[in-house]
Amino acid sequence: MPQSCEILFKPFTIKSMTLPNRIVMAPMTRGFAADGVAGKLQADYYSRRAQGGVGLILTEGTVVDRPSARNEPGIPFFHGPSLDGWKDVTRDVHQAGGAIGPQIWHVGSCKSSSMEWEPDSPFESPSGLFRSDVPRGTVMSEEDIADTVAAFAQAAKDAKRCGFDCVEVHGAHGYLVDQFFWADTNRRDDRWGGPTLAERSRFAAEVIAAIRAAVGEDFPIILRISQWKQQDLTARLATTPDELGRWLCPLADAGVDLFHCSQRRFWTPEFPEIDGEDGLNLAGWAKKLTGAATISVGSVGLSGDFVHAFHDDHSKPTGIDGLLRRMERDEFDLIAVGRALITNPDWPKRIRDGDLEGMRTFSTTDLAQFE
Ligand SMILES: Cc1cc2nc3c(=O)[nH]c(=O)nc-3n(C[C@H](O)[C@H](O)[C@H](O)COP(=O)(O)O)c2cc1C
Numbered sequence: 302m303p304q305s306c307e308i309l310f311k312p313f314t315i316k317s318m319t320l321p322n323r324i325v326m327a328p329m330t331r332g333f334a335a336d337g338v339a340g341k342l343q344a345d346y347y348s349r350r351a352q353g354g355v356g357l358i359l360t361e362g363t364v365v366d367r368p369s370a371r372n373e374p375g376i377p378f379f380h381g382p383s384l385d386g387w388k389d390v391t392r393d394v395h396q397a398g399g400a401i402g403p404q405i406w407h408v409g410s411c412k413s414s415s416m417e418w419e420p421d422s423p424f425e426s427p428s429g430l431f432r433s434d435v436p437r438g439t440v441m442s443e444e445d446i447a448d449t450v451a452a453f454a455q456a457a458k459d460a461k462r463c464g465f466d467c468v469e470v471h472g473a474h475g476y477l478v479d480q481f482f483w484a485d486t487n488r489r490d491d492r493w494g495g496p497t498l499a500e501r502s503r504f505a506a507e508v509i510a511a512i513r514a515a516v517g518e519d520f521p522i523i524l525r526i527s528q529w530k531q532q533d534l535t536a537r538l539a540t541t542p543d544e545l546g547r548w549l550c551p552l553a554d555a556g557v558d559l560f561h562c563s564q565r566r567f568w569t570p571e572f573p574e575i576d577g578e579d580g581l582n583l584a585g586w587a588k589k590l591t592g593a594a595t596i597s598v599g600s601v602g603l604s605g606d607f608v609h610a611f612h613d614d615h616s617k618p619t620g621i622d623g624l625l626r627r628m629e630r631d632e633f634d635l636i637a638v639g640r641a642l643i644t645n646p647d648w649p650k651r652i653r654d655g656d657l658e659g660m661r662t663f664s665t666t667d668l669a670q671f672e
Pocket of ligand 1: 328329330331563598599600637641
């Protein structure tokens with residue numbers, strides 16, 4: 302192994318889960334679950350990444366038991382007959398030496414960006430909005446909210462029962478949980494809304510607390526968050542570290558063990574006005590403010606620079622150098638890799654062994670295959 306990348310291959314333990322290395326497969330919707338049921342296709346796809354050396358696999362978003370929780374027909378359910386399929390997935394991933402958690406999800410009022418498909422029931426969201434200027438679907442009632450919190454808790458309980466090692470709640474990218482966080486989509490004046498981000502976090506906090514009660518103390522809970530939304534890539538929920546802390550600390554208190562901080566580029570500093578252009582990224586700030594472990598993500602392994610970095614002159618800063626340096630200074634604990642792992646299922650092993658021959662750069666045409 303190139304000495305410089307040893308940090309990536311250090312084991313990591315959180316509660317009942319021990320990972321052989323710091324590399325996480327980012328959750329990526331693939332849309333190949335026929336009738337919404339996971340099965341052999343998914344078991345083969347994920348176990349191939351475990352064989353390829355991924356430490357922790359986070360599955361594609363898989364939806365909780367609410368009538369309009371998904372927005373495409375190939376998105377897998379995380380309830381009903383699909384759970385048997387997910388059991389096969391965990392069995393095969395474990396046999397291949399990997400760990401795995403499902404990303405449990407509700408799309409809120411986001412319809413598919415790639416197809417004209419809608420669920421039988423109307424979309425639901427905090428205030429019946431997709432964006433401040435785009436109404437869509439119904440406003441959730443108290444009963445809808447209570448049922449949704451219970452659906453997340455049930456999904457997490459089922460995750461544990463199906464043999465998963467942890468669970469991730471999708472609280473990012475402008476979907477349901479994030480629609481509660483975001484003032485543009487949460488206009489409620491009851492206890493689920495309010496002028497502060499801390500008030501608008503009540504829904505997420507209740508989801509996390511209900512999950513914690515359902516899975517017990519030792520089962521790791523991950524919450525994925527993002528500043529950016531699909532509705533507005535420039536959106537920011539927390540514009541100061543103070544605001545970030547007041548958002549995330551109550552969620553850590555509710556039971557989050559790991560914050561998965563979604564950025565499009567892991568090297569983007571979150572508050573450069575405070576610590577400069579090489580300052581902490583979102584995962585760095587989240588770790589510093591909450592004391593919880595964090596996962597970073599964003600454009601790892603996508604450039605030729607990254608792929609060739611180990612054999613290059615290391616005096617030049619490259620993508621990989623920046624990543625390793627951030628991990629060495631303990632800015633965050635784990636790094637998620639998305640598109641590079643679609644294209645190269647054995648990406649971690651190749652990085653470990655310095656076997657870069659034949660590594661391919663991601664192309665959108667790779668999304669047509671599910672293997
Ligand atoms: C095809 C595709 C599907 C995705 N689906 C999800 C998803 O279901 N849930 C989620 O949180 N992020 C999703 N993402 C975002 C990824 O998890 C990841 O954050 C993003 O791709 C950046 O990482 P990368 O640059 O390593 O690809 C998706 C990304 C891609 C490319």
